[in-house]
Amino acid sequence: MDHEFRRRLTDNRMALAGGVIVVLLFVVSLAAPWLAPYDPLAMDLTRILDPPSWRHWCGTDQLGRDVLSRMIWGAGISLKVGFVATGIAVAIGALLGALAGYYGGWWDAVIMRLVDIMLCFPTFFLILAVIAFLEPSIWNIMIIIGATGWMGIARLVRADFMSLRERDFVTAARVLGAGDARIIFRHILPNAMTSIVVAATLGVAGAILTESALSFLGIGVQPPTPSWGNILTAGKDNIDIAWWLSLYPGLAILITVLGYNLLGEGIRDALDPRLRDGR
Amino acid sequence: MDELREAPVLSARRICKSFTRQRHVFSSAPEICHAVREVSFEIHAGETLGLVGESGCGKTTLARMVARIERPSSGNIYYRGLDIFAAKKAELRPYRQKVQYIFQDPYASLNPRMSAGAIVGEPFRIHERRDGDLDGLLSMVGLSPEQKHRYPHEFSGGQRQRLGIARAIALRPEVVIADEPVSALDVSVQAQILNLLKDLQDRFHLSYLFISHDMGVIRFMSDRVAVMYGGRIVEIGVNEAIFGNPLHPYTRMLMDAVPGFSGPTGKREGEGGGEGAVSLDDGEKSEAGCLFWPRCAEVLPYCRETAPELARVAEGHLVSCHRREKDA
Numbered sequence: 001m002d003h004e005f006r007r008r009l010t011d012n013r014m015a016l017a018g019g020v021i022v023v024l025l026f027v028v029s030l031a032a033p034w035l036a037p038y039d040p041l042a043m044d045l046t047r048i049l050d051p052p053s054w055r056h057w058c059g060t061d062q063l064g065r066d067v068l069s070r071m072i073w074g075a076g077i078s079l080k081v082g083f084v085a086t087g088i089a090v091a092i093g094a095l096l097g098a099l100a101g102y103y104g105g106w107w108d109a110v111i112m113r114l115v116d117i118m119l120c121f122p123t124f125f126l127i128l129a130v131i132a133f134l135e136p137s138i139w140n141i142m143i144i145i146g147a148t149g150w151m152g153i154a155r156l157v158r159a160d161f162m163s164l165r166e167r168d169f170v171t172a173a174r175v176l177g178a179g180d181a182r183i184i185f186r187h188i189l190p191n192a193m194t195s196i197v198v199a200a201t202l203g204v205a206g207a208i209l210t211e212s213a214l215s216f217l218g219i220g221v222q223p224p225t226p227s228w229g230n231i232l233t234a235g236k237d238n239i240d241i242a243w244w245l246s247l248y249p250g251l252a253i254l255i256t257v258l259g260y261n262l263l264g265e266g267i268r269d270a271l272d273p274r275l276r277d278g279r
Numbered sequence: 280m281d282e283l284r285e286a287p288v289l290s291a292r293r294i295c296k297s298f299t300r301q302r303h304v305f306s307s308a309p310e311i312c313h314a315v316r317e318v319s320f321e322i323h324a325g326e327t328l329g330l331v332g333e334s335g336c337g338k339t340t341l342a343r344m345v346a347r348i349e350r351p352s353s354g355n356i357y358y359r360g361l362d363i364f365a366a367k368k369a370e371l372r373p374y375r376q377k378v379q380y381i382f383q384d385p386y387a388s389l390n391p392r393m394s395a396g397a398i399v400g401e402p403f404r405i406h407e408r409r410d411g412d413l414d415g416l417l418s419m420v421g422l423s424p425e426q427k428h429r430y431p432h433e434f435s436g437g438q439r440q441r442l443g444i445a446r447a448i449a450l451r452p453e454v455v456i457a458d459e460p461v462s463a464l465d466v467s468v469q470a471q472i473l474n475l476l477k478d479l480q481d482r483f484h485l486s487y488l489f490i491s492h493d494m495g496v497i498r499f500m501s502d503r504v505a506v507m508y509g510g511r512i513v514e515i516g517v518n519e520a521i522f523g524n525p526l527h528p529y530t531r532m533l534m535d536a537v538p539g540f541s542g543p544t545g546k547r548e549g550e551g552g553g554e555g556a557v558s559l560d561d562g563e564k565s566e567a568g569c570l571f572w573p574r575c576a577e578v579l580p581y582c583r584e585t586a587p588e589l590a591r592v593a594e595g596h597l598v599s600c601h602r603r604e605k606d607a
Contacts, residue, residue: 168388172446175346176402177375190392 008270015266021259029076038066040073040226049242059244061234067245070226071252077227078208078256081142085207088146090200093153098192100154101161102184112158115151123148127210131219141220145207153199160192194271201264205257212253228253286360287321288486289345289378289454294318294354296340296510314340315351316510322454327480327487329501329518331494331533337510338490339383342458345488346380347371358454376406379447383459385439389431395442396427402449411449420445420475437468441475448479456488461496473499494537498522503595506530509570512589516596526598528575569601577602 009015028035037057044064052059058067100111127144134140164170170187178187214220215229216236223230228249235246296315315337322328330338343349345356347363356363358374366374382388389398396413403411414424420441431439440460447455457476461469473496479485489500497504498518505515506527514527525531568583569575575582579601589599 168382168384169390171348172380172382172388172443173390173401173405175348175375175378175380176405176446176450177372178401178405182405186393187390191390 005270009266012266012269014262015270018259018262018264018266021255022263025075025079025256025259028072029079032072032076036066036069036072038069040065040070041224042066049238049245051242052244058248059242061231061242061245062238067231067248070231071228071249074226074228074231074249075252075256077138077221077225078211078253081138081145081211082204082208082260084142085145085149085211086200086203088143089149089203089207090153090196091150092147093150093199094157094196096150097154097157098161098184098189101158102165102180102188104162108158111154115154118148118151121148124210124213127214128217128219131214136214136219136222138221138225141211141214145210149203149207149210153196153203156195156199157192160195161188164188164191194268197271198264198268201260201267205260205264208256208260209253285323287323288359289488290319290321290357291341291345292319292355292357294341294344294351294356296337296344296349297352313510315344317354318507318510318512319354320505320512320515322486322488324453324486325480325484326502327489327500329497329504330488330490330507331492331497331504332507333492333533336507338492338507339458341507342380342456342488342490346378346456347374348380372406376402376450377453379450379452379455381440381443381447381455381457381460384463385436385443386431386463388443389439391431393430394427395422395429395431395434398431399427399442399445399449402446406450408450416445416449419448419479421471435468436464437472440464440468440472444472444475444479448483448485451483452485454486454488456490458490459492460489462491462493469496476500494533506533511570511599512597513571513600514596514598515589516593516598520593520596524596526592526596526603527571527600528577528602529571532574532576569599 009019042065044060047056047060047064049062050056050060050064056066056068058071061067061070096111096114100108126148130144131140134144165188170183173183173187211220211227212229212232215227216232218230218233220229221227231249232246235242235249239246294315295313295317298312298314299309300312318337318341320328330341332338340349344351347356350364355365358378361370361374363371363374393401395417399416400411400413403409403413413427417424417427422438422441422445426434426438431442434442440463444460460476461472464472476487476489477500480487487500489497491497491500501518503515503517504521505512506521506529507513508529514521514525514530521530522534525534567586568581569586572578572582582601585601587599587601587604589597590604591597592603
């Protein structure tokens, strides 16, 4: 099955492209100390806002720091935020969604009303408000993005559990005397994984975007630590004279989000056993 | 016939099941649907009780209650004297091993993410039987042990149903509830599966509660036959009695509906049920009288007012019809 899954994923060119982008980003962020041509924090006041050249491929910023090096270091931050925040969102969402969908009744009523309440808040402004009270550290950002992003996953998992719970193979397990834990973890969860993995992959893209937006507004990752969002902020201030400061981090965000979206959709198609024979 | 005098393995006492559905958020009166009404029967060791009736007559609901998938609204079901709806979890353990279920749809009843071996071997893991012989089980249902690493979608419909059967007999049950086990299969495969079920019955002295809407299949499989209509058993008796001397007009209608299978009534299609005989909605409104009168070819005036009781007409042959009461 694993082999089959891999073949189906690699046969899908868009998914493959997404996967390559994601893997490249991982490599880049892990190898940042060796890949980055300059120290991302080193200022060179003789070369402020230099346009792209052989010396600085992506130019320099308003303090003379190498933009390429800052972007390479920023990739790690973006990925870390994306993964940890999504991990938190999936953990909360899958747990609550599974409880609501499997047990129904009061569990369902209470959890779904909680979801409705959470969805009533404009998430971004909720994050802004919380960050305004807390210190804008990277951990606080990850936790708050995760804690405000689980509702979609909870709804998805609940719907999956509700329909899977009534399926014959689940009834068969129940007739055999299987307990709730076995039914949930052996029978329902593996069949709900498709949508969880897809939602998580797309969630990473969303979390990276949110982090960039927060950093852009100055309440995310704090300077001088580089992040794609705060490089963009510098770009905004100098957009009339230094286009490279906005273009490159913008492209990096775009390509990353695109990569995760393509990969997510590819995984969804490859995990669906009904599509397996039909190709 | 001796076995009929022993205590039954499984018995149902006056079970009813009704579903309520709120028709509209703002309407106060819920719609009540009586799926099963006052049904009683017994299953003895090694026998097959065939349950026949059209779709929607409550066969599957009844089967699901016997398997304790659903709770009856009232009535009791006993497995070897144990009231399965009053029993505690620990007391149910033998019941969970000895009463098994075969599903109608061989595609929906197997977990698509588990291999054949994992599916068929799951009963052993649930009941901690380390001596479970998975390979032997697979060959018993006509599959090769090498196929255990495959996934359900790699099997044909008939093979999947064999997997479902293997899972059901893994723990050497006493009673197997088979809910239309062949109706989703090709006709050529149906006979193989029916023969497999018969072989297994001989080998392990299984009792079957065998559900079908196909009179031919019922005749082939059953020792006794119960005919259901509108949630009630309208006629029950041994195979020879039901097929040799069907007494309820509905039983006769079912037989006449099968081409080349007209019962001994001599009636043919068209003659069988009278006007509108196949309309399903007609039976709904007649709560007071016999449920079948709107479709009955032999309706009497008081059939509309009073419901007939299930009455004995011969040894082990019961029918619920005013006409037969009169005849008797």
